[in-house]
Amino acid sequence: MEEVPTRIEPAFFEGSIPSSLSDLVVEIQMAAANLGSGLHNDAASELADLVRVMNCYYSNLIEGHNTRPKDIERALAGAEVEEATRPLALEAKAHVIVQREIDHLSHSAALPEPTSIEFISWVHRRFYEEMPNEFRFVERPDGSKVEIVPGQFRATDKDDVAVGRHYPPSSQVVSAFMKYFSYRYKMAQASATSRIISIAAAHHRLNFIHPFTDGNGRVSRLMSHAMAQNAGVGGKGLWSISRGLARGLNEKTEYKRMMDYADSQRMGERDGRGNLSAKALQDYCEWFLSVALDQINFSKAVFAFETLEARYRKLVESVTDDKWAPDVISAVLRHGSLNRGDVNLITKTTDRTARKTTKELVDAGFLKSSSPKTPVRIAFPLDYRERLFPNLFADGDVAAPKPITPTFLTQMKRDVIVLSVPTDVEDITEEVERRIELIPKLQKSEGVEKILGDSAANELAQYGKAKANWKTVQERVINESIGQHGRSRAEVIKTLHDHSPGAITEEQKADVARRVEEAAPGLVARYNASRNQRKPKR
Template sequence: MLETPARMEPLFFDDAVPTVLADLAIELQKAADELGQALHPESAAELAELVRVMNSYYSNLIEGHNTRPRDIEMALAGAEIDPQRRPLALEAKAHVEVQRVIDRLALRGQLPSPTTIEFIRWIHRAFYDEMPEEFRYQEKPDGTKVENVPGVFRTSSDHDVVVGRHQPPASERVPTFMDYFQKRYAMAERQASSRIIAIASGHHRLNYIHPFPDGNGRVSRLMSHAMARKAGIGGNGLWSISRGLARGLKDRGEYKRMMDHADTPRQGDRDGRGNLSESALKDFCEWFLTVALGQIRFSIAMFDLGRLEAKYRSIVKDVVDDRRAPDLVSAVLRHGSLARGEASFVLKTSERTARNTLSDLVGRGFLKSDSPKAPVRIAFPLDFRERLFPNLFTDAEVTVPEPPTLSFR
């Protein structure tokens, strides 16, 4: 087994970017620019929080952990959760909180390069610092447990693993491979198209190294999210790569199969100059970027202001026995927030009547605010999510790829 970093070449396309990938990069940029364009930034921010929960839900689903969206939101609110469901809910909560930090850094223009060792270790550390005790250890075949220390790479033979048919680099070689990964992907940041294509190739190659004893899949998906934000196709946090990876283009087993396909060794002189197949890497990148484009287009349709407002008004009309309520919801959705004293002007009614309408909407979870006197913002009650956003989540049992079997050597 080659233990030099060149073992994972090609990491991207140095000579000529395949036309299909260049075209996909352009389409991704166009679609991401369209996403959420008509939404007020404050309303978009509330939707982005919903997408973070969705991303966490699907990322954990890929690992075989089926967490109910309601439990994730209860964990985020600090509410009591059934003890049997609590560990999975806290795991999902940790994912949401790390992504929230990434999104805030991106909004402030302070997001560092996501492919640096420092950033990748930060993702793992921030994630595992919040993990329940049950998920902090791995059990070896002899019954002993190995701790997954937050932010620390595999360091000893105790952490050597085999993932499916793939044998990642030995633990003592991980720092060398990660240093090479960081340097090579720094080169990919020089051009817009290569930054986008590197989201796909970097996702696979980080998992190829498998730098941590556990959590590599989640770290790679969070890194991919950060890379999308950095490359300018993050769509203000309104789309989820994890949803696409979990669902695939045609079936739910594609992610595992395509990751395995990208491990293929070089197939002769016409298959690049690296140790791994350049053709297989192209296939994986094309699949990954097509999945991403599909998710952005899904979100464009789902979060279109006109459709969203119409669906929201219809729900409020059905639920709230107050004909003024839909108008107030529309105003908040369009303007992002509304001072409580302005409700009477919007509704063209008395302050007392407007106050009652507003209180009813807050009480039912259609509007929210930071305090009883603070302006109100739009909210998206879980009980009406499926009607507002069909197929965004599902609490039903879902068939997903089996997580890779880790075999300790």
């Protein structure tokens, strides 16, 4: 089976855009345009720093890395972090640094096309340049560890991977796939609507390609953040897609399930014209954009000036006896900064009393400034952030609209998303029979499928169904496909999993994958040696 970049099609929706998606786009545009309204730019900028921490916290949480926000803040400040949590804190710091650089490029109108090879490679390179040594290595299936090269795509057979049930393109064709990816999503920037929808579509398709040996998930989420900025729905950096992906609309497992669902192959003539399912892509995009809208609405509620001011005043009143302090906080929050000499105009007190109030607020972390004489700016001290911003890192009450769950998600059954594996003897027997019946069709195919079809047909001709040894057939397919034809281990595993009568149960499939991984290095070496021998001498 030839691996061609069009395997990622449909990349997005050309021609007629589903109304469910176009309606979501309008809602996202309106919600994002109002996000942060009423906040001074300085206050919004301070909050954007907080959102970066939140974004990296949830992005790392998706990867199974639970980092305490306080540790992230300490790492960013260059302070000492406990040895046990230091690597995770530095990993999170790397994420924040890269997002900060992306935001700076966006504000400077210098942000490259986020789906370009240059940008995606740059994000990965910057991320791993800042990464602690503990996370600069990836373990291969054979147990060996290899150092991650920042910004470098998978390129050799040893870099072939399997992600759950999905087998990404072979490493040798990743560059071709990424060129096609960049080309297709550049086309999607033709209109405001397609720019926003492509945030969702490109997020899945980049992970489908899985271009790097590690870090693909976080790179894709940073790419999505950059695409939102470019599409004009970044909302001053005050909302986080990673928070939504980690939490889902109804449950935390949705992200993984929907990504898996979007991997689905085309389901008949009415399901688009590409290799992958157009219906699954539409459903996935609807879910992703619903998550984005939910997060924008959440941020609108939690960062709304009136409610934020009320929470901040209540907090200050509870921790200080200075009756003028809440008024100073309100003034700085509204105006972004305040000259120290003007504080007495707010408090209507003497200069000495105003200075005392200012010092107390600075010492408590509610205000900050570059020096003792420069204007004070609003700050959001970490120790009080859950009181100021409930539900940011944990569950709490926020008066935000409840997310609307797409209809298909409530109707979708688990067996649509997760591959159904036969568990009892009767089901397994039926599946074996079904696969045996399809062997003649495999013989008319190409690549590993044909090799399997021919080998299985020979086995049946010699021994019949009752005595056929499917493990022996698998061994022949592995040896011939990789050792003689140079096929990738990912393609071999996928073909055997999908079509071999001896790879029905999860245990059988795991055994197939293990044997392929164990045999592949020697077979690849044999194939390369035979190719070198065939080269004409000069």
